[in-house]
Amino acid sequence: MKLKPYVSAIALSATAFGATAQQPLVLEEVIVTAQKRSQSLQDVPVAVNAFTADVIQEAGIVNVGDLATLTPSLNVSAVGTPFTSRLAIRGIGTAQSDPALEPSVGLYVDGVFLNRSGLGTSDLTDIERIEVLQGPQGTLYGKNANAGAISIITKRPSLEQFEGYVEASVGDYSMGKLTAAVSGPLADTVAYRLSGSMHQRDGYYDNGGSGVDDQNDADDWNVQGKLLWEPTDSLSMLLSAAHVDRDTTCCGADSTQSDAVQEELVKQGLRSDKNDPYDYEVATDAQDSFNMDSDLAYLHINYVTQWGSITSITAWNDYDFDRSVDADRSQLNGISSQEYNEGDSFSQELRWDSEFADGGVEYQLGLFYYDSSTQRGDRTPAAVIGDDFITIADQQDLPFPVPSIGLIAQPGDHILYQNEWDNETIAVFGQATWHLGERWHLTGGLRYTDEERDADLFSETVSTAPLASRFALGDAFSTPIDASLGRSSDNVDWLLKLAYDIGDSSMVYASGSTGSKSGNFNGVNGTPEEREFDDEDTTSYELGLKSQLFDSRMRFNVAAFYSEIEDYQYQQQLEVGIGTFVSNDGEVEVSGIDMQLDAVPLPNLTVTAGLLYMHDYEITDGPRDGQKLPLTADYSGNVGATLVFPLADGGIYLRADYIFMDDHATNGTAETNLQPKDIDDRELVNVKLGWRNDNWNVSVWGKNLTDDEYAERTVVTQSFNGVDAYFLAPPRTYGATLRYDF
Numbered sequence: 001m002k003l004k005p006y007v008s009a010i011a012l013s014a015t016a017f018g019a020t021a022q023q024p025l026v027l028e029e030v031i032v033t034a035q036k037r038s039q040s041l042q043d044v045p046v047a048v049n050a051f052t053a054d055v056i057q058e059a060g061i062v063n064v065g066d067l068a069t070l071t072p073s074l075n076v077s078a079v080g081t082p083f084t085s086r087l088a089i090r091g092i093g094t095a096q097s098d099p100a101l102e103p104s105v106g107l108y109v110d111g112v113f114l115n116r117s118g119l120g121t122s123d124l125t126d127i128e129r130i131e132v133l134q135g136p137q138g139t140l141y142g143k144n145a146n147a148g149a150i151s152i153i154t155k156r157p158s159l160e161q162f163e164g165y166v167e168a169s170v171g172d173y174s175m176g177k178l179t180a181a182v183s184g185p186l187a188d189t190v191a192y193r194l195s196g197s198m199h200q201r202d203g204y205y206d207n208g209g210s211g212v213d214d215q216n217d218a219d220d221w222n223v224q225g226k227l228l229w230e231p232t233d234s235l236s237m238l239l240s241a242a243h244v245d246r247d248t249t250c251c252g253a254d255s256t257q258s259d260a261v262q263e264e265l266v267k268q269g270l271r272s273d274k275n276d277p278y279d280y281e282v283a284t285d286a287q288d289s290f291n292m293d294s295d296l297a298y299l300h301i302n303y304v305t306q307w308g309s310i311t312s313i314t315a316w317n318d319y320d321f322d323r324s325v326d327a328d329r330s331q332l333n334g335i336s337s338q339e340y341n342e343g344d345s346f347s348q349e350l351r352w353d354s355e356f357a358d359g360g361v362e363y364q365l366g367l368f369y370y371d372s373s374t375q376r377g378d379r380t381p382a383a384v385i386g387d388d389f390i391t392i393a394d395q396q397d398l399p400f401p402v403p404s405i406g407l408i409a410q411p412g413d414h415i416l417y418q419n420e421w422d423n424e425t426i427a428v429f430g431q432a433t434w435h436l437g438e439r440w441h442l443t444g445g446l447r448y449t450d451e452e453r454d455a456d457l458f459s460e461t462v463s464t465a466p467l468a469s470r471f472a473l474g475d476a477f478s479t480p481i482d483a484s485l486g487r488s489s490d491n492v493d494w495l496l497k498l499a500y501d502i503g504d505s506s507m508v509y510a511s512g513s514t515g516s517k518s519g520n521f522n523g524v525n526g527t528p529e530e531r532e533f534d535d536e537d538t539t540s541y542e543l544g545l546k547s548q549l550f551d552s553r554m555r556f557n558v559a560a561f562y563s564e565i566e567d568y569q570y571q572q573q574l575e576v577g578i579g580t581f582v583s584n585d586g587e588v589e590v591s592g593i594d595m596q597l598d599a600v601p602l603p604n605l606t607v608t609a610g611l612l613y614m615h616d617y618e619i620t621d622g623p624r625d626g627q628k629l630p631l632t633a634d635y636s637g638n639v640g641a642t643l644v645f646p647l648a649d650g651g652i653y654l655r656a657d658y659i660f661m662d663d664h665a666t667n668g669t670a671e672t673n674l675q676p677k678d679i680d681d682r683e684l685v686n687v688k689l690g691w692r693n694d695n696w697n698v699s700v701w702g703k704n705l706t707d708d709e710y711a712e713r714t715v716v717t718q719s720f721n722g723v724d725a726y727f728l729a730p731p732r733t734y735g736a737t738l739r740y741d742f
Contacts, residue, residue: 025551025553025600025602025603026551026552026553026600027548027552027553027554027555027598027599027600028052029041030050030052032044032048032050032129032131033131033151033153034046034048034131034133034151035140035431036111036140036351036353036364037353037362037364041546042505042507042546042547042548042555042557043507044546045441045443045497045499045507045509045511045544045546046133046134046135046511047073047133047134047135047542047544047557047559047561047594048131048132048133048134049070049071049073049074049131049132049134049596049610050129050130050131050132051067051070051129051130051131052128052129053127053128053129053155056124056127056130057697057739058642058653058655058688059640059655059657059686059688060686060688060701060703061124061130062123062124063121063122063123063124064076064085064087064120064121064124064150065085065121067130067132067150069638069657069659069684069686070608070610070638070640070657070659071132071610071638072594072610072611072612072636072637072638073089073090073132073134073148073594073610073612073636074087074088074089074132074150075087075088075089075091075093075631075632075636076088076121077095077631077712077713077727078712078713078727079095079097079713079727080095080097080251080323080325081118081250081251081290081321081323082118082121082122082246082248082250082290082292083096083116083117083118083119083121083290083292083321083323083341084096084097084117084118085117085118085121086117086631086713087103087104087105087107087117087150088104088105088147088631088632089104089105089132089134089135089147089148090134090135090147090148090561090563090590090592090594090612090614091590091614091617091629091631091632092104092105092146092147092538092563092565092588092590092629093105093147093631094117094517094569094571095571096116096117096118097571097580098376098522098523098524098571098580098582099116099341099343099374099376099419099421099523100419100421100455100520100521100522100523100582101520101569101571101582102115102143102144102517102518102520103115103116103117103144103517104144104146104147104517104536105117105145105147105148105149105150106137106141106142106144106145106148106149106150107119107120107149107150107152108141108149108150108151108152109152109154109296110152110153110154110240110298110300110313111151111298111300111313111349112296112298112313112315112317112347113141113142113144113315113347113370114296114317115144115343115345115372115374116319116343116374118292119244119294119296119317119319120150120152122220122222122244122246123177123197123199123220123222124152125154125179125181125195125196125197125222125224126154126155126179126181126193126195126224127152127153127154127155128153128154128155128156129153130150130151130152130153131150131151131153132148132149132150133145133148133149133150133151134148134559134561134594135147135148135513135515135540135542135561135563136148136493136513136514136515136538136539136540136563137149137513137515138447138493138494138495138513138514138515138516138538139429139431139445139446139447139493139494139495139513140364140366140429140431140445140447142368142425142427142429142447142449142493143425143427143449143451143491143515143516143517143518144516144517144518145515146515146516146517146536146537146538146565147515147538154195154224154240155181155183155193155195156193156226156228156238157183157184157191157192157193157226157227157228157238158183158184158185158191158193159185159188159189159190159191159228159230160185161184161185162182162183162184162185162742163182163183163184163741163742164180164181164182164183164184164741164742165179165180165181165739165740165741165742166178166179166180166739166740167179167180167737167738167739167740168737168738168739169735169736169737169738170735170736171201171733171734171735171736172733172734172735173201173202173203173204173217173733174200174201174202175199175200175201175202175218175733175735176198176199176200176201177197177198177199177200178197178198179195179196179197180195180196180197181193181194181195181196182194182195189229189230189231190227190228190229191227191228192225192226192227192228193224193225193226193228194223194224194225194226195223195224196221196222196223196224197220197221197222198220198221199218199219199220199221200217200218200219200220201217201218202214202217203215203216203217203249203252204216204280204730204731204733205252205254205280205281205282205728206280206281206282207252207282207283207284208271208281208282208283209282209283209284209285209331210285210331211287212284212285212286212287213249213287214249215249215250215251215252215282215284215288216248216249216250216251216252217248217249218248219246219247219248220244220245220246220247220248221244221245222242222243222244222245223242223243224240224241224242224243225240225241225242226238226239226240227239227240233304234303234304234305235301235302235303235304236300236301236302236303237299237300237301238299238300238301239297239298239299239300240296240297240298240299240300241295241296241297242295242296242297243293243294243295244292244293244294244295244296245292245293245294246290246291246292246321247289247290247291248289248290248291249287249288249289249290250288250289250290250323251288251289251290251323251325252282252288253282253329253725253726253727253728254276254277254278254279254280254281254282254725254726254728255273255277255282255329255330255723255724255725255726256273256275256277256677256723256724257272257273257275257329257330257721257722257723258392258395258396258721258722258723259722260391260392260395260396260721260722261273261328261330261332261392261721261722261723262275264332264388264391264392265330265331265332268331268332270283270331270332271283271331273330277677277711277724277726277728278709278711278726278728280728280731282329283330283331284326284329284330284331285326285330285331285332285333286324286326286336287324287326288324288325288326289322289323289324290321290322290323290324291321291322291323292319292320292321293319293320293321294317294318294319295317295318295319296315296316296317297315297316297317298313298314298315298316299312299313299314299315300312300313301313307354308352308353308354308355309352309353309354310350310351310352311349311350311351311352311353312348312349312350312351313347313348313349314347314348315345315346315347315348316344316345316346317344317345317346318343318344318345319342319343319344320340320341320342320343321340321341321342322338322339322340322341323338323339323341324336324337324338325337325338327383327578327718328386328389328718328721328723329723329725330721330723332386332388332392333386333387333388333389334385334386334388334389334392334720334721335383335384335385335386335389335578335720336383336384336386337382337383337384337578338381338382338384339376339377339382340377340378340380341374341375341376341377342374342375343372343373343374343375344372344373345370345371345372345373346370346371346372347368347369347370347371348367348368348369348370349366349367349368349369350366350367350368351364351365351366351367352364352365352366359435360434360435361432361433361434361435362432362433362435363430363431363432363433364429364430364431364432365429365430366428366429366430367426367427367428367429368425368426368427368428368429369425369426369427370423370424370425370426371423371424371425372422372423373420373421373422373423374420374421374423375418375419375420375421376417376418376419376523377416377417377418377419378418379416379417379418379458380416381414381415381416381462382414382415382416382417382478383414383415383474383477383478383578384412384413384414385409385410385411385412385413385414385473385474386411387411389405389409389411389720389721390404390405390406390409390410390411392720392721393405393409393720393721394406396719396720396721396722397719398719398720399575399576399719400473400476402467405473405720406465406466407465407466407467408463408465408467408468408471408472408473409463409465409472409473409474410463410464410465412464413461413462413463413464413465413468413472413473413474414461414462414474415459415460415461415462415474415477415478416458416459416460416461416462417458417459417460417478417523417524418456418458419455419456419457419458419459419523419524420455420456420457421453421454421455421520421521421523422453422454422455423451423452423453423518424451424452424453425449425450425451425452426449426450427447427448427449427450428447428448429445429446429447429448430445430446430447431443431444431445431446431495432444432445438501439500439501440498440499440500440501441497441498441499441500441501442497442498442499443495443496443497443498443499444494444495444496444497445494445495445496446492446493446494446495447492447493447494448490448491448492449490449491449492449493449516450488450489450490451488451489451490451518452486452487452488453486453487453488453489453518453519453520453521454484454485454486455484455485455486455520455521455523455531456483456484457481457482457483457484457485457521457523457531458481458482459478459479459480459481459482459524460480460482461473461474461475461478461480462474476574476576476579477524477574477576477578477579478524478525478579479524479525479526479527481527481528481531483528483531485521485528485531485532487519487520487521487532489518489519489534489535491516491535491537493513493514493515493516494512494513494514495511495512495513495514496511496512496513497509497510497511497512497513498510498511502547505547505548505549505552506545506546506547506548506549507545507546507547508543508544508545508546509542509543509544509545509546510541510542510543510544511541511542511544512539512540512541512542513539513540513542514537514538514539514540515537515538515540516535516536516537516538517535517536517537517538517569518535519532519533519534519535519536519569519584520532520533520582521533522581522582524579524580524581525574525579525580525581526581533569533582533583533584534567534584535567536565536566536567536568536569536584537565537566537567538563538564538565538566539563539564539566540561540562540563540564541561541562541563542559542560542561542562543559543560543561544557544558544559544560545557545558545559553599553600553601554597554598554599554600554601555596555597555598555599556595556596556597557595557596557597558593558594558595558596559593559594559595560591560592560593561590561591561592561593561594562589562590562591563589563590563591564587564588564589565587565588565589565590566587567584568584568585568586568587568588568619568622569582569583569584569585570582570583570584570585570619570624570668571668572668573668573715573716574716575716575719576718576719576720578718585619585622585623585624586619586620586621586622586623586624586625587619587620587621587622588617588618588619588620588629589616589617589618589620590614590616590617590629591614591615591616591617592612592613592614592615592616592617593611593612593613593615594610594611594612594613595609595610595611595612596608596609596610597609597610604643604644604645604651605641605642605643605644606641606642607639607640607641608638608639608640608641609637609638609639609640610637610638611635611636611637612635612636612637613634613635614632614633614634614635614636617629617632628665629665630664630665630666630667630668631664631665631666631713632664632665633661633662633663633664633681634662634663635660635661635662636660636661636662637659637660638657638658638659638660639657639658640655640656640657640658641655641656642654642655647691648691648693649693650691650692650693650694650696651691651692651693652689652690652691653688653689653690653691653692654687654688654689655686655687655688655689656685656686656687656688657684657685657686657687658683658684658685659682659683659684659685659686660681660682660683660684661681661682662681663679663680663681664679664680664681665678665679666678666679666680666711666712666713666714667713667714667715667716677711677714677724677726678714680710680711680714681710682708682710682729683706683708684703684704684706684708685704685705685706686701686702686703686704686705687701687702687705688700688701688702689701690737694741695740695741695742696738696739696740696741697737697738697739697740697741698736698737698738698739699736699737700734700735700736700737701734701735701736701737702732702733702734702735703730703732703733703734704729704730704731704732704733705732705734706732707731707732708729709728709731710728710729711726711727711728711729712727712728712729713726713727714726714727715727
């Protein structure tokens with residue numbers, strides 16, 4: 001892959017500036033909790049990408065999407081709303097368009113599992129560290145981490161001194177963001193921490209419709225409070241509560257329209273669409289919107305005894321959101337969609353960590369309990385057919401044997417639905433590492449999980465069409481149902497690893513592990529007998545090397561992996577282009593090599609690089625045998641460099657990142673149905689230039705400076721109007737940031 005010239009220029013400039021400072025040529029040790037205990041990154045026989053607070057600030061990581069640009073194995077794509085974003089690791093991931101579908105990548109905040117990926121895709125605030133664990137994490141993290149896990153660790157209160165920071169950013173699209181945190185002791189054993197952020201930005205989709213705002217703006221805020229009590233050296237109690245509020249004209253997508261739509265627009269005196277799906281110009285007659293409130297509270301207790309330590313994490317989460325989408329993506333009154341969602345959860349984890357007296361065996365034992373409820377819809381009109389629908393639909397090649405769509409659909413027809421899912425899970429787990437001599441280390445783990453799920457599903461179509469008593473068009477979007485369903489499942493996940501230390505600074509390891517993803521009931525489509533889909537099971541094997549070279553000036557980690565997924569939960573779009581259906585479609589195989597390099601080649605020059613090569617990523621059995629997984633490329637990677645040299649009482653720094661992803665399918669339909677619109681690639685360049693010292697940090701920055709236009713996701717052509725939607729990644733953005741630490 002040929003690198004961009006300005007990345008090369010950073011390395012060349014080090015010759016001129018590198019000798020001006022006398023910082024040690026050594027990489028900072030990174031401490032992670034990937035195995036739920038503090039360890040050096042290089043001592044953990046797991047493929048982990050870890051980002052410290054300094055890297056997060058320096059690289060401008062403000063959300064999980066930014067995190068993906070620095071992690072080749074991680075893909076984050078927008079699907080419909082922020083709440084249904086798709087997180088995938090090594091090609092395996094799920095968009096939770098139907099709340100029945102659980103994530104494949106577990107998302108954790110301070111050890112608390114978030115069962116909806118969208119709960120963690122808002123602005124990241126006051127972060128200490130982020131860890132991306134690759135491959136199944138079934139033993140310690142449980143179900144719904146069969147592709148990997150993202151662990152976000154926030155900053156703790158300080159018992160030592162009063163401290164904090166204020167950070168303000170401005171940018172194009174009228175962007176303004178303010179982030180602040182303050183912490184300090186209230187008494188010798190009590191400390192607090194308060195943090196929060198406010199973020200506003202105009203939409204980057206220019207909406208030419210009448211009376212509607214530009215799409216994909218931001219008006220978000222969050223706040224978090226923590227109280228720490230450490231009465232003795234052995235006991236620590238941390239109480240945390242956080243609130244997130246999101247308000248956006250989201251869900252925007254560029255599009256192309258059919259000839260029938262273009263002609264009707266002109267007929268009604270409206271501007272026809274340019275049919276340029278990459279110009280960030282749209283025109284709708286209804287306002288897209290997404291509004292979410294989320295609350296998270298947890299109590300983290302750690303008690304150390306002479307025999308080991310006890311950890312308790314008690315957590316509660318509650319959220320609700322509503323969204324509205326102009327589904328036909330035009331100024332015609334075709335079809336609109338709106339719905340309300342809510343959910344809550346309670347979890348309790350108890351863990352015992354200890355080792356035998358001689359230190360030859362370290363082990364963990366734990367119990368986990370989880371209870372959650374999720375609701376989609378509240379029996380108010382959801383998908384609503386508009387006045388222009390029949391005019392356009394009658395000119396399309398529709399899969400319905402009627403001379404006119406007006407026989408099965410009329411303006412005002414709508415769908416009413418309310419789906420509720422309840423889940424109760426209990427698990428017991430254990431993991432132990434045997435140190436076989438000074439260099440060999442054997443790790444084994446088991447987890448038993450018992451899960452109960454219930455679903456109350458209701459959906460009906462309200463129609464005045466002549467043939468509605470036999471079949472109404474809305475039934476093609478959402479199959480009528482009024483039923484209560486239930487399922488029980490239990491499974492055992494296992495882990496086995498063998499690691500060997502090569503000298504004092506390198507390690508090789510081999511591992512086998514499994515992971516499981518919960519089954520459930522489709523909320524939208526299928527007969528009562530077809531609604532259920534089973535658990536998805538993953539078995540993965542990995543061979544890895546972790547090395548620290550040249551007196552800790554270089555860190556090189558590489559892992560070769562092979563995974564088999566049985567009863568793969570395939571989420572497909574319906575033929576009409578609206579609605580989805582989940583089924584267990586055979587097996588999937590993924591294999592490849594993941595490499596990560598960090599180095600300090602010259603004084604004050606730090607270089608990082610990552611490369612993911614996917615040798616195989618296809619469905620190997622079932623009705624889609626041979627189909628490649630979407631949003632996965634043969635090669636994905638990044639190269640970043642930071643150059644620092646002294647100026648006044650601080651230092652000038654320049655950070656640049658180059659990110660690429662080869663051709664990949666942006667649509668999950670069968671390869672035989674993929675069109676050129678469904679294949680894309682990306683090349684991004686992010687740059688940040690600033691000056692900083694112990695207190696002040698001022699910078700100017702730009703993201704996607706080459707203004708690369710690419711679709712994060714495309715969808716099935718809507719059969720009733722011929723629209724093709726392109727969910728575009730953000731265009732070029734730039735701004736300035738001022739930060740003060742005290």
